[in-house]
C-alpha cells in the first residue's frame with residue numbers, strides 16, 4: 001500500500017510525479033525527492049527554491065532536509081545559497097556517520113565538491129518582490145510576511161518510509177536565520193515502524209514543540225488525523241497560554257499503513273495526497289479539523 005502526502009497546493013504536480021513513481025514500484029526515497037525537486041525548480045512557487053523569498057540582505061538562503069524512516073538517517077543543509085536542489089544535497093548527506101547537517105559556506109563547499117553545480121537562485125521577480133516588500137517593512141509593516149515550506153512524507157510498496165523538506169524560510173529573515181524545516185523532530189520526522197510527519201509555518205514556534213516528533217509518537221496510539229489535530233491544538237493552546245500568541249502551524253502525517261492526516265491553526269491549509277487505493281486528492285483543512293476536498 002503506497003502513499004505520498006505534501007504541504008500546500010504548490011506540491012500537486014510533485015505529488016503526482018512521486019505517486020506515479022510509487023505506483024511503478026519505485027522507491028519512496030526517489031519519489032519524495034522527485035516531488036520536492038519539482039517545487040524547487042519552479043519559479044512560480046515563491047517560498048521554495050528558485051526565486052525563493054530573499055532575506056534582509058536580499059539573498060535567497062535555503063534550508064532543506066531528508067530523513068530515511070528505515071535507518072533513521074538524517075541529511076540536512078541550512079542557509080545555502082545558489083543551488084537549484086537543496087533537497088538533493090540534503091539527501092546526499094544521509095549516509096555518513098558524521099557531517100550529516102551542514103550550514104552556509106561549509107554546505108556550499110561540500111555541494112561543489114560533490115558535483116552539485118551553482119545556480120543563481122535570486123530571480124529578477126524575487127528581487128523586485130524584495131524591493132517592494134522591503135519598503136513596506138521599513139514603512140512599519142511586520143516583516144516575515146511570507147513563508148511556506150514544501151514537506152513530503154511517503155511510503156512505498158515495500159513499506160519503506162521517508163520524508164523531506166525544502167524552503168527559503170521567512171521573507172526578510174536575518175542572514176543566517178534557520179527555521180524548523182531542516183531540524184529533525186521539528187520540521188519533519190519519520191520512523192517507518194510508526195509513520196512520518198512534517199510541519200510548515202512559523203519555524204521559531206514549531207521548534208518550541210518538536211511537533212513532527214510529537215506527532216509520530218502520538219501515531220503509536222492513534223490515527224494520523226487524531227495525532228495531527230491533538231498535537232497542533234494542544235501546542236497552539238500552550239503557546240497562547242505561556243506566550244500570549246502562537247505563530248502559524250500546519251502539519252501533515254502518514255502512518256505505516258498509508259493512512260494520512262493534516263491539521264492547522266490557520267484558516268485554511270491546503271495539502272495534497274496520492275495513495276494506491278484513492279489516487280490523487282487535494283484537500284484543505286481548517287482550524288476546527290474540518291477537511292474538504294478542493
Ligand code: ASP
Pocket residue numbers: 146147148149167168169170178179180181199200201202203204
Ligand atoms: N517553517 C518555515 C520556516 O520557519 C517556513 C514555513 O514553512 O512557512 O523557515
